[in-house]
Amino acid sequence: MTVARPLEVVPDDAAPGFDHDTALAFLRGVFGGLPGFVQVCAAGDWRGEFFPTDDGGLAAAAVHAMLLDSGRPQGVYARATTLVERPPAPRRGSAEDTATVPVLWGDVDYGTEGHKGAGNPPTQAAAERVIAECGMPAPTIVVHSGGGLYPLWRLREAPTLAEAAELSERVQRALQRAAERHGWVYGTGVGDLARVLRLPGSVNRKTDQARPCQVIGGSGQPIDAGDVPADPEPAPGPASTGTPGPLPAQRPYDPDRATGPLDVLAEHTAWGNLLVPAGWTYVRSERDGAELWRRPGDPSSEYSARCFPHNMVVHSESAGLPAGAGQRITKGRLFAHLNYAGDVAEAARDLVRAAHGSAAGPAARALPAGALDAVRAAHDAHDPWARLVEGGTAALTARLGDPSSVPLATVPPP
Secondary structure, eight states: OOOOSSSOOOOOOGGGOOOOHHHHHHHHOOOOOOOEEEEEEEEEEEEEEEEEHHHHHHHHHHHHHHHHTTOSOEEEEEEEEEEESSOOOTTTGGGEEEEEOOEEEEOOOOOTTTTTSSSSOHHHHHHHHHTTTTOOOSEEEEESSSSSEEEEEBBSSSSOOHHHHHHHHHHHHHHHHHHHHHOOOOOOTTTTTTTEEEESSSSEOOSSEEEEEEEEEOOOBOOGGGGGGOOOOOOOOOOOOOOOOOOOOOOOOOOOOOHHHHHHHTTOOOOHHHHHHGOEEEEOOOOOOOOEETTTTTTTSSSSSSEOOOOOEOOOOSSSSOTTOOOOBHHHHHHHHHHHHHHHHHHHHHHHHHHHTTOHHHHHHSSHHHHHHHHHHHHHOOHHHHHTTTTTTHHHHHSSGGGGGOOOOSSSSO
């Protein structure tokens, strides 16, 4: 996939304006000559207007989009599919009103600015990686929406509506799987056939700084329906044994890096060290390395959660844990939820107590000895009193006055 350099956010006094030529070229390239009508709308007026797909109709659609943008809405949009007819007001047209599906699409948000929730790919490069690794051919067109990337795949032959709906959902799931391999979020609720996308040439004003929506790359080549990856078959794996997965790759301890007890726990435990004592059952590992686990008391479900290297996604609302794609649970949070009613601070304190051989709860005491040793070493290295004492009592007194007034650490020792 060939893309331009990341877009620059410009100050308000040099804000981008509507690019009529880009908008018209996009409308002609995607919808020109197709059956049905193109919908152009804006935030706040989601019904918009409808235009035929001949040259005159698309020229009128581009002019209408320019007029909408002059009102400085948050965004100007075009529906990704054509409609059989102009729907009567106030309807904007449903998926069932679709005439033709010329493209399949994704919507890969990145960063945090202008987006609800957290966990998106952090950068444009990361969003490009999701697209590149989703199993689809290179996108025909890549659009930068001003807050994310739209990969668009032009279909060589128009599918039926039923086929198009299935293909669209498969694309969304492929992008979701690619994002989750890295522990990122992808919003899959964007594949319906009535979806509107920001129109290239328009301006994204969702935040205080206006950003252009523009085409930044693509192969220019159409794809066939057979190029869309099917949902993967379950990978062969061991029977349900409850055997913990392997430890994550451990990093050498760095005393200059802000590391708390729960961070150290994550680096020195496998998911099974936390889940098996709570009654969870290991199911199998997928081809991408994600571990599937089933919650206790649910023999009917294949699995209840996917565990990635650095976080887990719980799919069962009955698991007693935050559930859904937007909830990324780290090992530290999991440990706290399973054993301390979600109290992360108390979980960290109990880890420190167990690491120093003091009175601690059974969950902390049952952790692998190596993990507790690492927690103790990290805690002592971060203890400002312990570091100063190495230089002698005189140095401690000279630098901080009365040593009894110095806090021992963010998490106090036992």
